[in-house]
Amino acid sequence: MPPSDTHEPTLPGLAVVGGGPAGLMAAEAARAAGIEVDLFEGKGSVGRKFLIAGKGGLNLTHGEGRPAFDARYRERAAAVGRWLDDFDPDALRAWAAGFGIDTYVGSSGRVFPRDRKAAPLLRAWVRRLRDQGVRFHVQHRWTGWDDAGALCFETPAGPLRRHARATVLALGGASWPQLGSDGAWAHTLRGVGVDVRPLEASNCGFDIGWSDHFRERHAGAPIKPVVGIWRDATGQEHHLQGECVATSHGIEGSLVYALSAPLRDAIRRDGSARLWLDLVPGRSADRLAAELARPRGKRSRSEHLRRQAGLSGVKAALLHECLPAATLDDPGALSAAIKRLPLELRATRPVAEAISSAGGVALEALDACLMARVRPGVFLAGEMLDWEAPTGGYLLQACFASGMRAGRCAVAWLGGE
Numbered sequence: 461m462p463p464s465d466t467h468e469p470t471l472p473g474l475a476v477v478g479g480g481p482a483g484l485m486a487a488e489a490a491r492a493a494g495i496e497v498d499l500f501e502g503k504g505s506v507g508r509k510f511l512i513a514g515k516g517g518l519n520l521t522h523g524e525g526r527p528a529f530d531a532r533y534r535e536r537a538a539a540v541g542r543w544l545d546d547f548d549p550d551a552l553r554a555w556a557a558g559f560g561i562d563t564y565v566g567s568s569g570r571v572f573p574r575d576r577k578a579a580p581l582l583r584a585w586v587r588r589l590r591d592q593g594v595r596f597h598v599q600h601r602w603t604g605w606d607d608a609g610a611l612c613f614e615t616p617a618g619p620l621r622r623h624a625r626a627t628v629l630a631l632g633g634a635s636w637p638q639l640g641s642d643g644a645w646a647h648t649l650r651g652v653g654v655d656v657r658p659l660e661a662s663n664c665g666f667d668i669g670w671s672d673h674f675r676e677r678h679a680g681a682p683i684k685p686v687v688g689i690w691r692d693a694t695g696q697e698h699h700l701q702g703e704c705v706a707t708s709h710g711i712e713g714s715l716v717y718a719l720s721a722p723l724r725d726a727i728r729r730d731g732s733a734r735l736w737l738d739l740v741p742g743r744s745a746d747r748l749a750a751e752l753a754r755p756r757g758k759r760s761r762s763e764h765l766r767r768q769a770g771l772s773g774v775k776a777a778l779l780h781e782c783l784p785a786a787t788l789d790d791p792g793a794l795s796a797a798i799k800r801l802p803l804e805l806r807a808t809r810p811v812a813e814a815i816s817s818a819g820g821v822a823l824e825a826l827d828a829c830l831m832a833r834v835r836p837g838v839f840l841a842g843e844m845l846d847w848e849a850p851t852g853g854y855l856l857q858a859c860f861a862s863g864m865r866a867g868r869c870a871v872a873w874l875g876g877e
Contacts, residue, residue: 468610468621472496474870475611475624477602479506480641481856482842482863483630484585485547489867491592495874498622499594500613501640502601507582508639509632513856514578520556521549522853523565532854534721536847539823543861546868549853552860559584570853602631604648626837626870630863633817633843634659643817645844653834655825662848663815663855664720665712666733666805674781679708681774687738688715689800692722693729701741706774709809711735717815718850724808724818733805739775739798749795761788769798816855818848829869830862837873841866 473496476487484506487497499506513519522529529549530541547555553563553571561581562574573581590596600613600620610621632641646656670679684703691697702715716723719735726733740748748769756764766772771779779788782801787793811817821840825833830845832838841862849855 468608468623470623470625471498473498473625474867474874475500475622475627476630476867477611477627478630478632478842479503479596479598480630480632480842480859481507481510482859482866483628484589485860485863486628486630486839486841486867486870487589487594488585488592489864490871491589491594493868493871495871497594498597498624499589500597500600500602500611502599503640504598506586506596506598507578509636509641510582510856511578512636512639514576517572517576518578518581519570519572519851519853519856520563521552521571521857523549523569523571529854532849532852533847533858534849536823540847540849540858540861542828543858543865547861547864549857552857556581559588568852602629602645605652624837626839626874628839628841628863628866628870629844630840630842630866631844633820634811635661635814635817637812641817641843643811646820649821654832655822657819657822657846659811659817659819660724661808661811661814662720662724662818663717663851664724664811664813665707665716665809666710666720666723666735667807667809668710668803669806670706670708670710671781674706674777675708678706678774678777681706682713683711683737683739683774683778685741686715687741688719689736689738690719690722690726690734693725699738706778710805711803712809714851720808721818721848723805727805727807735803735805736800737778737803739771739778739801740769743769745795745799748798749792752791752795769795771798815851816843816848818846820844820846822846829872830866831869831873839866839870839873 474490476483476497476499479499479501487499490497530537533540556563563571564574565571600615603612603614606612606621610623613620631645634643635641643659650656682705687699687701689699704711704713704715723733751768762776765776783797787797821844823846830839842859
């Protein structure tokens with residue numbers, strides 16, 4: 461089918477491709493400087509993943525101070541820190557307040573809108589951008605560039621091509637593909653010489669391979685409270701208390717998501733990862749051993765565990781799943797295992813199931829303004845870049861901040877063109 465506009469007109473200002481937080485923020489930055497903006501979105505509406513992220517309460521950012529905040533981005537802390545210099549958590553909260561959205565810091569340090577909803581903020585934001593003159597083009601799926609450098613889109617009316625003096629790509633990662641973040645752009649960018657690292661699951665669950673007996677009875681059961689114990693690449697041991705959930709495949713939940721990056725790296729390096737769980741935080745192994753050594757009389761092993769160690773349900777089932785019978789009958793060995801129950805993680809769950817993705821466009825392929833070194837005038841922002849962070853507001857914060865930087869830098873590019 462021929463293109464729907466064979467003249468391929470040049471857009472008057474900035475083209476933003478992708479209608480998530482990074483793309484919308486880039487559009488806002490450009491309009492604030494008086495630049496005309498055309499925003500293209502592959503789905504029928506913008507901000508779909510943003511709305512899903514807010515279903516359980518929109519976690520905009522985190523109240524942790526810097527530089528500890530920056531350190532959450534691991535090896536990309538310095539680079540993301542420069543984006544945060546442009547638009548930090550305080551700036552994000554002030555920006556939300558400009559829509560009449562009051563925010564508060566929860567007990568965990570996470571920052572939420574007072575009503576905890578995403579939809580009112582997104583509606584107000586899109587309304588303001590429209591009022592400011594941003595032109596929205598939905599159901600325009602970007603497929604790359606043609607030989608003349610025009611942006612190519614698939615639309616309900618057929619293929620469309622538009623030249624752009626500057627472009628911000630904010631196409632998301634590879635998690636939640638049904639919402640538009642499918643990572644299909646990776647092949648396109650590699651094809652024009654951009655270094656794109658493999659997209660991997662982040663903030664994800666892991667496969668363990670439970671027995672049928674355990675899976676049928678305990679999939680979906682919360683495991684709390686527990687302390688996760690793991691070793692980093694140097695062998696240093698770390699501890700973190702939290703909650704997780706047994707799944708039909710293995711394990712997931714907030715504690716596991718927080719550890720997903722080092723556990724994923726260990727699987728890549730060693731073929732599997734070891735995670736230990738302390739099933740009774742706050743109770744010492746010596747005290748536990750003494751309690752378990754008490755005669756159980758006619759009580760069953762399960763009832764003895766419940767009375768002496770406070771273990772029942774999925775926690776007790778984990779002991780039977782992971783330990784040999786001889787350990788279950790030895791109070792000293794059993795107490796040690798309860799304080800350090802070994803789980804072997806075989807693989808991450810598929811990236812499409814993950815909360816976010818790691819990998820993407822290497823930051824080394826971009827200059828400090830997030831412009832592609834091999835594609836002048838093309839800026840990139842958001843989760844399609846090679847950084848990752850835990851949940852807790854850090855993901856959205858970096859998307860907003862990178863979008864602000866890309867938008868401002870695109871304005872500077874257009875001004876000096």
